Amino acid sequence: xxxxxxxxxxxxTGDEALKKVDLEIPDGQVxxxxxxxxxxxxTLIRCVNxxxxxxxxxxxxxxxxxxxxxxxxxxxxxxxxGMIFQEYALVERLTVMENVLSGRLGYVGFWSSWFRKFPxxxxxxxxxxxxxxxxxxMADKRADELSGGQRQRVGIARALIQNPELLLVDEPTAxxxxxxxxxxxxxxCELAKERGLAAIINIHDVMLAQMFAERIVGLRLGEIVYxxxxxxxxxxxxxxxxxxxxxEATIEAADEDDEEADTAETVV
Amino acid sequence: xxxxxxxxxxxxxxxTTGKQLAIWCGWLVGVAIVVYCxxxxxxxxxxxxxxxxxxxxxxxxxxxxxxxxxxxxxxxxPVWDTINIATTGTMIALVLAVPVAFLAASxxxxxxxxxxxALFIIVSSRSINSLIWALMLVAIIGPGTLAxxxxxxxxxxxxxxxxxxxAIEEIDVKQVEAVEATGATGAQKLAYGIAPQIMPTFAGxxxxxxxxxxxxxxxxxxxxxxxxGLQLDASISTLAWTQVSLILLVILGTVIVSEWVSxxxxxxxx
Amino acid sequence: xxxxxxxxxxxKKPPFIQNRLLRWCLWFGLAIYLALAFGTLDVNxxxxxxxxxxxxxxxxxxxxxxxxxxWDSIQDGILESIWMTVIATVAGIALSVPFGLGAARNLAxxxxxxxxxxxxxxxxxxxxxxxxxxxVKLFGFGPFAGFIALSIATIGFYAKxxxxxxxxxxxxxxxxxxxxxASWFQWVNYAIQPQVMPRMIGLAVYRLDINFRESAVxxxxxxxxxxxxxxxxxxxYEFDSAAAILLIIxxxxxxxxxxxxxxxxxxx
Numbered sequence: 001x002x003x004x005x006x007x008x009x010x011x012x013t014g015d016e017a018l019k020k021v022d023l024e025i026p027d028g029q030v031x032x033x034x035x036x037x038x039x040x041x042x043t044l045i046r047c048v049n050x051x052x053x054x055x056x057x058x059x060x061x062x063x064x065x066x067x068x069x070x071x072x073x074x075x076x077x078x079x080x081x082g083m084i085f086q087e088y089a090l091v092e093r094l095t096v097m098e099n100v101l102s103g104r105l106g107y108v109g110f111w112s113s114w115f116r117k118f119p120x121x122x123x124x125x126x127x128x129x130x131x132x133x134x135x136x137x138m139a140d141k142r143a144d145e146l147s148g149g150q151r152q153r154v155g156i157a158r159a160l161i162q163n164p165e166l167l168l169v170d171e172p173t174a175x176x177x178x179x180x181x182x183x184x185x186x187x188x189c190e191l192a193k194e195r196g197l198a199a200i201i202n203i204h205d206v207m208l209a210q211m212f213a214e215r216i217v218g219l220r221l222g223e224i225v226y227x228x229x230x231x232x233x234x235x236x237x238x239x240x241x242x243x244x245x246x247x248e249a250t251i252e253a254a255d256e257d258d259e260e261a262d263t264a265e266t267v268v
Numbered sequence: 269x270x271x272x273x274x275x276x277x278x279x280x281x282x283x284t285t286g287k288q289l290a291i292w293c294g295w296l297v298g299v300a301i302v303v304y305c306x307x308x309x310x311x312x313x314x315x316x317x318x319x320x321x322x323x324x325x326x327x328x329x330x331x332x333x334x335x336x337x338x339x340x341x342x343x344x345x346p347v348w349d350t351i352n353i354a355t356t357g358t359m360i361a362l363v364l365a366v367p368v369a370f371l372a373a374s375x376x377x378x379x380x381x382x383x384x385x386a387l388f389i390i391v392s393s394r395s396i397n398s399l400i401w402a403l404m405l406v407a408i409i410g411p412g413t414l415a416x417x418x419x420x421x422x423x424x425x426x427x428x429x430x431x432x433x434x435a436i437e438e439i440d441v442k443q444v445e446a447v448e449a450t451g452a453t454g455a456q457k458l459a460y461g462i463a464p465q466i467m468p469t470f471a472g473x474x475x476x477x478x479x480x481x482x483x484x485x486x487x488x489x490x491x492x493x494x495x496x497g498l499q500l501d502a503s504i505s506t507l508a509w510t511q512v513s514l515i516l517l518v519i520l521g522t523v524i525v526s527e528w529v530s531x532x533x534x535x536x537x538x
Numbered sequence: 539x540x541x542x543x544x545x546x547x548x549x550k551k552p553p554f555i556q557n558r559l560l561r562w563c564l565w566f567g568l569a570i571y572l573a574l575a576f577g578t579l580d581v582n583x584x585x586x587x588x589x590x591x592x593x594x595x596x597x598x599x600x601x602x603x604x605x606x607x608x609w610d611s612i613q614d615g616i617l618e619s620i621w622m623t624v625i626a627t628v629a630g631i632a633l634s635v636p637f638g639l640g641a642a643r644n645l646a647x648x649x650x651x652x653x654x655x656x657x658x659x660x661x662x663x664x665x666x667x668x669x670x671x672x673x674v675k676l677f678g679f680g681p682f683a684g685f686i687a688l689s690i691a692t693i694g695f696y697a698k699x700x701x702x703x704x705x706x707x708x709x710x711x712x713x714x715x716x717x718x719x720a721s722w723f724q725w726v727n728y729a730i731q732p733q734v735m736p737r738m739i740g741l742a743v744y745r746l747d748i749n750f751r752e753s754a755v756x757x758x759x760x761x762x763x764x765x766x767x768x769x770x771x772x773x774x775y776e777f778d779s780a781a782a783i784l785l786i787i788x789x790x791x792x793x794x795x796x797x798x799x800x801x802x803x804x805x806x
Contacts, residue, residue, distance in 0.1 A: 049449055078451035089446035093464040097549055102460050106451025114459055120547035127545035140552050155446075162450060302628050305621040309681045312618075312762070317678035324676045352575045395791035396784060397755045399667060400768065404780075407772050408596055409589035414581045487665045491758070504671065516664070523663050 001026050002048070002166055002198055007057035009043050009222075017043040019222040020057070027165075028196040030189050032203050032213035032230075036242050039219040041202045045168050048200070049081045050074060061166060079106035082159030084188070086171035088151040092144040096135060096154050099143055100126045103161035122161070129157040133187065149180035156188060160195075167192055167199035173208065181205065185212045206238065328509065335517055336510035343499060343518055349413050350495035350522065353488065354481040357420025362474055365425050369432035376436060376462070386429075393426025398484045402493035413494030420481050420488075427480075428473050435469040436462065471537045479530035486519045496522075596777045603785055604778030608771065612783055615764035616790075619753040622684045622763055626753075627746045629685075630692025637693060638700030639726070645704060654697070661694030670756035681762030688749050688756070695748070699741055703734040743798035750794065754787055 002025045009018040017040045025031050033041045046052035048059055050066065059066040066077055082103070090099045104122045105113055112118065118126075130136045133153040143151060152172060159167060169188060173181035185201075189212045192199045203209050209216055210230040218226030218241040226237055283291070370376045372386035402419035409415055444461035452460065489497020496515060503511040555561040605612070640646045640654035669690050673683035707730060715729040757765020764783060771780040 051445060051449060075451045075453060078449060081449075083446070083449040085442065085446055087442060089442040091443045091447065091461060091464050092440075093467065094460070095551060098460075098551065101549075102447055102452070103450050105447065105453075105456045105460060110453060110455045110459070113456055116549075116551050118549075123549050124545045124547045126549070131545070139549070158446075158450070168449075302625055305624045308621050309618075309625065309685060309762075312680050313682040314678050314680070317676075318682060321676040328672075328675060348578065352579070355571075356575060356579075391792050391795065392788050395751060395788040397751050399755050399758065400765075400784075403758070403769065403772060404596070407775075408593045410582060410585035412582060412585075413579060414586065483663075483665055487667050490667065500668075516668070519668075520663050 001060075001062055002200075003058075003060040004044075004048075005058045005060070007044070007047060007059065008055050009040070009047060009052065010055045017222055018047065018054070021222070021224060023217065023224065025198045025200065027198050028193070029215055030192050030199045030201065030213050031215045031217060032201045032209035033217050033219060034203060034206055034209050034241065035219035037204070038221075040222040041219055042170060044219070045083075045170050045200060045202050048166075048168055049078050049083060075106055079162055080164050081166045081168055082162045082164035084152070084155050084159050084167065084169045084172050086174045088148070088155045088175075090143040090151055090154055090158075093142060095140050095142055096130070096146070097126060097139040099154050100130060100157045100161055103158040106162070125161055126157070129160055130154075132191075133157050148176050149184060152176065152180075152184050153187065156184075156191065160191060164197065167197050167201075169199060169201040169203075171202050171204060173203065173205060181208060182211075189213070206233070331509040332513035334510065335514035336508075337514065339511045339514050340518075343496065343515065346489070346496040346499050347518060347522060349416075350485045350489075350497075351482065353413055353416040353420055353493075353495050354478060354485040354526075357417045357485070358424055358474065358478045358481050360417070360421040361424035361428055361477070364421070365428035365432055368425060368429040369436060370458070372429060373433040373436035375439075375441075376458070386433075390426045390429045390433075393422055393424075394430065395426075396423065398423035398481075399487060399491060402488045403491045406492040411492035411494070416485060416488040416493035416495055419493055420485060423484070424477050424481060428477055431473045432466065432470060435466045439465045468537060472534055475530045475533045475537075479526050482526040483523055486522065596781075599777035599781040600785070602778075603781035604776075605782045608767070608776070608779045608782075611767045611770075612764070612779070612786070615757070615767035615783075616786060618681050619750065619757075619763035619765075620790075622681045622688060622753045622756075623746065623750040626685045626688035627692060627742070627749050630689040630749075631696055631742055631745070633689070634693050634696035634700055637697040638704065641697060641701035642704035644707075644709070645730075654701075658694055658697050658701070661690050662698060663694075666691045666752040667755055667759060670761040671759050674760040679760040679762075684753060684756040684761030684763055687761055688752060691752065692745055692749060696738075696741065696745055700734065700738060703737055704730055707733045740798070740802050743794070743801055747791065747794045747798065750790065751787075 002023075004021055004023040007018050007021040007023075008016075010016050021040075021044065033044065035041050043052055047054045048061075048066070050069075054067055057067065061077065061080065064077060066074070069077055091102065094102075098116065101116070101118050101122060104118060108118060108122075127136065127139070130139055133156055135150060135153055135157070138146065138150065143154065146154065155172075167188070172184055172188060176184060185203075185208050188199070188201065191197075201209070201213060210233060213230060216226065216228065216230050216233055217224055218237070220241050225241055226233070281288070368386050368389055371378070371382050372390060374383065377383040377386070398419045401422045402415055405415035405419055409418075439462055443465065444457055447457050447461040485495050485497075487497045487500070489495045489499065490501045492498070492501075496519065500512065500515050503509075503515060553561060555564065637654045637657060640650045641658055643651060646654065666687050669687035670684060673686040677683045677686060711733065712725065712729040715725050720728060753763045754765050754768065757763040757767070758769050760766070764787070768780060768783050771777075771783065
């Protein structure tokens with residue numbers, strides 16, 4: 001369970017990205033975070049694993065309080081949170097396998113990781129995850145040889161090999177075409193359910209959010225303005241979050257044919 | 269590019285009047301400086317020698333041809349020494365340049381003062397030609413190839429570290445951020461996030477500098493620091509011009525070979 | 539679907555050089571080379587040991603350096619170096635333009651191209667100091683010889699890079715200018731010059747920097763500049779003065795570096 005209490009973030013420029021946000025996410029819940037750009041979605045996600053330092057407020061992940069941890073303990077805590085990035089953020093020049101294994105860096109000493117000597121269980125798990133996301137045959141390929149959708153799958157495998165308690169997903173589909181976006185979202189949500197993980201998914205495409213998440217939180221100018229199930233997301237509510245007409249632009253049209261093809265195949 | 273409003277309507281000139289004036293002034297000042305400098309130097313030049321130079325050149329040329337091929341036996345060892353000076357010097361420099369580069373890059377340095385020190389090391393190393401380093405080292409630890417190796421190394425640290433830290437500052441931050449999010453230590457961040465990104469640059473810099481160092485190593489012997497320069501110095505002092513021309517040819521050959529090797533390796537890396 | 543597929547528990551990164559034989563040969567060759575290089579290294583360790591106290595004496599000479607005892611000769615030497623650098627760079631670049639244009643395959647007819655490439659190759663091969671030795675033999679001692687040596691070296695450096703830049707330019711832009719019926723010179727001025735200018739200005743400042751550093755060297759063989767002063771200081775073991783000279787050189791190079799950075803930004 002993740003609990004954010006009075007989370008406040010003020011940048012040096014004076015921008016108040018997050019205004020005393022309170023949020024609670026129970027285990028196994030897939031939560032979508034929507035809102036216009038500048039609303040604070042990215043900041044919120046990054047405050048949880050402290051890639052961005054919160055100005056004040058507390059973050060509680062199950063039994064530990066994240067905001068007051070020392071650097072050493074913070075690293076240990078980060079192992080328990082898997083992060084999936086907007087532009088995959090893979091190390092381009094390393095192979096797919098190395099990128100997946102890098103999820104275990106927090107558990108492995110420096111010299112072992114330098115010589116790429118990861119424990120046997122980690123390697124097995126890496127292969128298993130690659131198989132699960134359908135990329136087993138690409139383990140030795142360099143990351144920059146893959147397509148966008150494939151790279152995001154590697155990113156997903158990397159996050160999951162940490163065996164995390166929480167998934168932080170920052171705009172996973174921003175750089176992908178509509179069809180691949182849906183496949184990726186489906187994959188993330190399936191995996192979260194399989195493992196009973198809580199997940200915060202930062203997403204700008206409202207329709208995708210409604211299709212896959214069980215709970216939607218709308219953020220506007222650093223404050224939560226909506227918190228509820230996807231079907232209660234009426235046009236009035238969306239206008240409230242995004243402002244007049246803006247939210248229609250976020251929906252990427254789905255083709256009838258694509259929908260059928262989607263349900264038939266699972267691998268790009 | 270400027271559009272200027274005049275009484276008859278807008279006209280286009282390449283630059284605004286103000287900027288044009290500034291550029292002309294700049295040219296004027298520049299030319300004045302150059303002419304002044306030339307005057308200063310010509311004051312110190314014995315023009316008779318300059319006019320004489322054509323005859324001198326012809327004379328020297330005739331004395332240098334044909335090259336004394338039989339001298340070649342004395343040159344094999346010095347060529348080997350020269351290559352070693354360049355190679356070992358470059359290797360030592362690379363090992364030392366890596367930490368200096370990380371300390372000098374604004375995104376990996378622990379503190380601003382450390383960065384300043386690293387940058388100063390880089391500038392100092394770069395400013396002083398390897399020949400001058402060699403001069404100093406020969407005065408201190410005596411003549412020989414060791415002085416040459418250290419001289420090459422000292423000069424190359426600055427060159428390599430400068431290019432390396434510029435590469436480090438240009439890396440894609442997102443890749444490093446992702447590694448950090450898994451709970452990696454600072455050192456693992458370097459090894460997994462930063463190092464793979466700068467590897468090709470590092471390899472390119474190494475070979476590039478090695479190539480330049482071969483050229484520089486050929487002359488270190490002129491101040492006693494080993495290599496083929498020793499032979500060159502001796503031959504010039506004894507006015508053995510045919511030997512000199514042979515040595516120059518050998519240097520030419522060495523440089524050509526090293527450039528070819530360097531181009532091939534860099535091509536393979538890209 | 540609950541079959542237990544066996545996943546491998548070890549993974550090795552594919553090596554950079556795939557061909558096994560080649561890889562082994564390279565490693566082996568490297569080992570042999572290193573053994574031979576260090577084996578034939580001829581070091582008089584006793585002399586080195588004797589040199590250590592002299593070395594410390596040299597380092598202590600930097601604290602503080604002596605600018606004053608030999609100030610006159612230092613001043614003369616530095617100014618001479620600066621003047622030499624300026625006109626050598628100007629003359630060198632001025633001459634580089636025709637040679638560079640002539641050495642560009644997409645610009646020059648074949649015989650001109652070969653000739654210019656030959657001139658550039660010869661100018662580049664020999665380090666400045668060798669050029670200086672010959673210049674001194676031909677033109678007598680003094681800064682003129684240094685000026686000649688540096689100019690020739692500049693041509694070798696600058697003309698080559700200019701030719702490469704011209705060869706790498708976008709042919710489309712050149713074609714468009716040609717299509718208007720422009721003369722050859724107009725073509726150079728309108729199509730080629732704008733493309734190569736930014737980088738060549740940066741390179742000009744870089745060469746100025748190199749020439750200054752080299753100007754300190756040509757003095758050692760009689761080509762004028764601060765090199766002679768430095769050599770004398772060392773011969774007389776006047777380490778304090780030598781330290782002063784070195785610091786001045788470093789200082790001037792630093793100024794040149796700032797100026798070049800500033801200039802490059804201004805050109806952008």
